[in-house]
Amino acid sequence: QVVSALPAPPPAFPGAPAPHARPGAAPGYSSATYRPQARHAGSVPAAQPRAPEPVVLHIYHLSGKKRIKFANRVLRMFGTGAYHAAVEVYGVEWSFGFKQVGTGVFSCPPTGCSQHTYKKPYLMGYTSLTADQVQATIDRMAMDWTGASYDLLKRNCTHFSNEFCQRLGAAPLPKWVMSLAAAGARLEDVRDVGLEAK
Numbered sequence: 001q002v003v004s005a006l007p008a009p010p011p012a013f014p015g016a017p018a019p020h021a022r023p024g025a026a027p028g029y030s031s032a033t034y035r036p037q038a039r040h041a042g043s044v045p046a047a048q049p050r051a052p053e054p055v056v057l058h059i060y061h062l063s064g065k066k067r068i069k070f071a072n073r074v075l076r077m078f079g080t081g082a083y084h085a086a087v088e089v090y091g092v093e094w095s096f097g098f099k100q101v102g103t104g105v106f107s108c109p110p111t112g113c114s115q116h117t118y119k120k121p122y123l124m125g126y127t128s129l130t131a132d133q134v135q136a137t138i139d140r141m142a143m144d145w146t147g148a149s150y151d152l153l154k155r156n157c158t159h160f161s162n163e164f165c166q167r168l169g170a171a172p173l174p175k176w177v178m179s180l181a182a183a184g185a186r187l188e189d190v191r192d193v194g195l196e197a198k
Helices: 064-076 131-144 157-165 175-197
Strands: 054-060 085-091 090-095 105-108 117-127
Touching: 054 157, 085 117, 085 157, 090 157, 105 131, 131 157, 157 175
Parallel strands: none
Antiparallel strands: 054 085, 054 117, 085 090, 090 105
């Protein structure tokens, strides 16, 4: 009697997602046993949906001075504060600052902006854009956000981060991050109107 030997099944794969798994992520195999699906001859396997990429807002205390951190603790009770903001996507942190020539858009490793004191990350949502599409978005924004256009009250890192988040399809920045700049801009406008009336 001849018994045909069946190929041994592939080894089991763990079903746990990666440490930074996201909603909609494809962890690989959802059960402990791999079960291949039969395909018709000549058929092409369907492409796996790409997992959305997290968009993380990084907040820093403006400058590294202790008195700024203390002031922010007080101002936070009133729903405001003086902060530096940056947005991380695909492992790169992007922000905006003053520069005499060229774009004011710059990047650094996540939480790695050495000019300010790191405070806390906030998940703003997820983007369906690919890494190449995100880079194309940054390239377009870099042309509009020149370093010379930086304004401490009306066009700063929080305004850039807010626009970038929304272009990625994530949520806008919390009001407490941008409220101090908005309040300062309103006061400056009032002052300018008063000067023009003289």
